[in-house]
Amino acid sequence: MKIKKFLYSQKAAPYVFVIPFILSFLFFWVYPLCSTFIMSFQDIGPATSEWIGIKNYSKLLRDPTFRTAIANSFEYMLGTLILLIPFPMLFAVLMDSRLVKAKGFWKACLYLPALTSVVISGTLFRLMFSEYPTGQMNVITSALGLGTFKWLKMKATGLGALLVTACWRWTGVNMLYFLSGLKSIDTALYESAEIDGANSWQKFRYVTIPLIKPTTIYVLTISVYAGLAMFMESFMLWAGPASPNNIGLTIVGYLYNRGIQKNDLGYGSAIGLVLLVIALIINIIQLVANGTFKKEER
Amino acid sequence: MANSIDKKMGMSAKNRILSVIATAWFAILAIIIIFPVFAGLLASFRPGTELIRKGLSIDLDVRTMTLNNYIYLFSGNADSQKYFMWFKNSLFLTAVSVVGTLVVCYIVAYGLSMYEYPLKNFLFFLVIATMMVPFEILILPLYKEMITLKLIDTTAGVVLPGVCGASTVFFFRQYMIGLPKELLDAGRIDGATEYGICFKIMLPITKPAFAAMSILCAMGAWNNVLWPMLVYRNASKFTLPIGLNTLLTPYGNNYDVLIAGSMFGILPVFIVFLCFQRYFIEGMTAGAVKG
Numbered sequence: 072m073k074i075k076k077f078l079y080s081q082k083a084a085p086y087v088f089v090i091p092f093i094l095s096f097l098f099f100w101v102y103p104l105c106s107t108f109i110m111s112f113q114d115i116g117p118a119t120s121e122w123i124g125i126k127n128y129s130k131l132l133r134d135p136t137f138r139t140a141i142a143n144s145f146e147y148m149l150g151t152l153i154l155l156i157p158f159p160m161l162f163a164v165l166m167d168s169r170l171v172k173a174k175g176f177w178k179a180c181l182y183l184p185a186l187t188s189v190v191i192s193g194t195l196f197r198l199m200f201s202e203y204p205t206g207q208m209n210v211i212t213s214a215l216g217l218g219t220f221k222w223l224k225m226k227a228t229g230l231g232a233l234l235v236t237a238c239w240r241w242t243g244v245n246m247l248y249f250l251s252g253l254k255s256i257d258t259a260l261y262e263s264a265e266i267d268g269a270n271s272w273q274k275f276r277y278v279t280i281p282l283i284k285p286t287t288i289y290v291l292t293i294s295v296y297a298g299l300a301m302f303m304e305s306f307m308l309w310a311g312p313a314s315p316n317n318i319g320l321t322i323v324g325y326l327y328n329r330g331i332q333k334n335d336l337g338y339g340s341a342i343g344l345v346l347l348v349i350a351l352i353i354n355i356i357q358l359v360a361n362g363t364f365k366k367e368e369r
Numbered sequence: 370m371a372n373s374i375d376k377k378m379g380m381s382a383k384n385r386i387l388s389v390i391a392t393a394w395f396a397i398l399a400i401i402i403i404f405p406v407f408a409g410l411l412a413s414f415r416p417g418t419e420l421i422r423k424g425l426s427i428d429l430d431v432r433t434m435t436l437n438n439y440i441y442l443f444s445g446n447a448d449s450q451k452y453f454m455w456f457k458n459s460l461f462l463t464a465v466s467v468v469g470t471l472v473v474c475y476i477v478a479y480g481l482s483m484y485e486y487p488l489k490n491f492l493f494f495l496v497i498a499t500m501m502v503p504f505e506i507l508i509l510p511l512y513k514e515m516i517t518l519k520l521i522d523t524t525a526g527v528v529l530p531g532v533c534g535a536s537t538v539f540f541f542r543q544y545m546i547g548l549p550k551e552l553l554d555a556g557r558i559d560g561a562t563e564y565g566i567c568f569k570i571m572l573p574i575t576k577p578a579f580a581a582m583s584i585l586c587a588m589g590a591w592n593n594v595l596w597p598m599l600v601y602r603n604a605s606k607f608t609l610p611i612g613l614n615t616l617l618t619p620y621g622n623n624y625d626v627l628i629a630g631s632m633f634g635i636l637p638v639f640i641v642f643l644c645f646q647r648y649f650i651e652g653m654t655a656g657a658v659k660g
């Protein structure tokens with residue numbers, strides 16, 4: 072009775088409410104993180120596991136396939152940053168202007184790819200990047216007089232195919248992020264800039280860009296993470312985790328190959344932790360560079 | 370009519386030309402975006418073997434189109450049964466994850482926004498911290514954990530690790546911080562317990578947040594592949610994306626089902642999107658402005 076009374080008190084209630092989070096945090100975040108950290112120092116066999124110190128990591132350093140995976144993930148991430156931040160931002164500014172008619176319809180169209188599963192969009196792009204002359208991309212390039220390509224067999228075109236798929240899926244979503252950022256800008260600022268004689272470019276450069284910085288940082292952060300951790304897109308384009316000369320191999324793809332397919336949980340964990348460290352370092356550099364940790368300047 | 374509005378807004382001839390160009394630009398973008406899905410839709414009316422031989426491209430020739438793939442898909446034969454089993458599994462998984470996630474995240478966000486207590490900010494910091502680790506890193510240890518907990522091949526194994534999703538908690542919390550706290554005191558005076566207040570008074574006024582989040586969660590669950598693919602071993606448990614993926618073999622003997630099934634699989638999400646478009650965008654962009 073006393074316990075019941077305590078649980079119903081105003082003091083205990085908030086702790087009762089957050090119990091699900093604490094359980095989920097411990098079981099599905101702290102525990103797996105610790106366990107993958109420990110596994111990365113082990114050689115894990117079917118029945119027993121043996122402590123091997125930093126051997127997994129020193130093997131990783133000398134592993135050329137891992138270097139390929141890291142290079143691929145970085146190239147893909149940089150590509151998405153170049154393509155999926157400035158352009159969606161410009162589209163959002165344009166969409167936000169009075170010039171565009173039927174906005175709702177265009178927004179809905181641009182959002183369409185986000186509704187499709189990566190399996191479906193990956194399959195469609197895999198078939199469009201077919202090496203036969205009748206595949207859509209080869210139809211386009213031959214119409215332009217560039218001839219046909221074996222898209223998914225060469226490094227440059229393979230990366231291109233991944234980036235095209237990424238742009239198709241995320242341009243609209245990122246544009247909507249920027250649009251919602253633009254909505255929070257006070258229109259009076261543009262008016263006063265106009266009075267000061269600012270032209271469109273100056274308004275964009277000195278009002279829009281600084282004021283949607285929080286949105287830009289958000290999009291940048293999720294793009295860095297999504298880019299570095301990309302796997303399913305490549306998995307679908309090459310119909311599995313293997314690609315010719317590993318042109319489509321990403322860090323998570325390699326983690327999947329080693330950890331799940333070859334059941335080497337120790338080596339796979341080491342790959343995962345390297346990815347985690349890279350992601351955190353980039354994130355911290357980016358946050359410091361953007362002054363998130365600085366005190367508000369007034 | 371349109372002219373008078375233009376005049377009111379002070380649109381000059383130059384602006385009108387710019388307006389046509391800007392609108393045309395988005396029309397072009399929209400065409401590019403719809404293009405692959407449209408190509409897929411056209412292809413779904415042709416034999417799957419053509420996809421293997423030719424790849425996918427826009428082919429508007431109506432004479433070569435038939436409904437055969439869809440007739441086959443709905444015929445009730447072995448392939449059709451398999452497809453609708455995946456479909457049913459996806460619906461089931463989506464329903465379970467949406468209900469589970471919303472209930473859990475609402476309760477947690479309630480605890481993180483409605484009370485003042487010493488650990489509150491620290492707990493919220495932990496919620497944010499979980500976002501800093503990409504889920505892909507956790508798949509190996511979680512997979513091992515699921516084997517230990519005997520949750521492999523169960524829906525619980527698929528749903529539980531994500532049931533307290535940080536972004537959903539975050540969204541609910543942002544929404545609830547703006548609600549009037551006086552309601553809590555009013556409830557207490559009326560003799561309601563803390564839990565009664567949570568479920569009977571506050572839950573109904575949080576409905577808009579539920580609407581936005583349920584749609585986002587549903588879409589995420591319906592389209593999720595990587596984690597369900599690892600947990601579901603038994604082919605009878607496969608969801609639609611996993612099942613469709615198994616059809617993507619080099620021999621391509623199943624491309625009829627693959628292409629028609631893919632197009633039909635977009636349909637439910639598309640219909641929901643058309644009905645609740647506002648909530649999609651609201652739920653998705655909530656984190657970007659305030660975060």
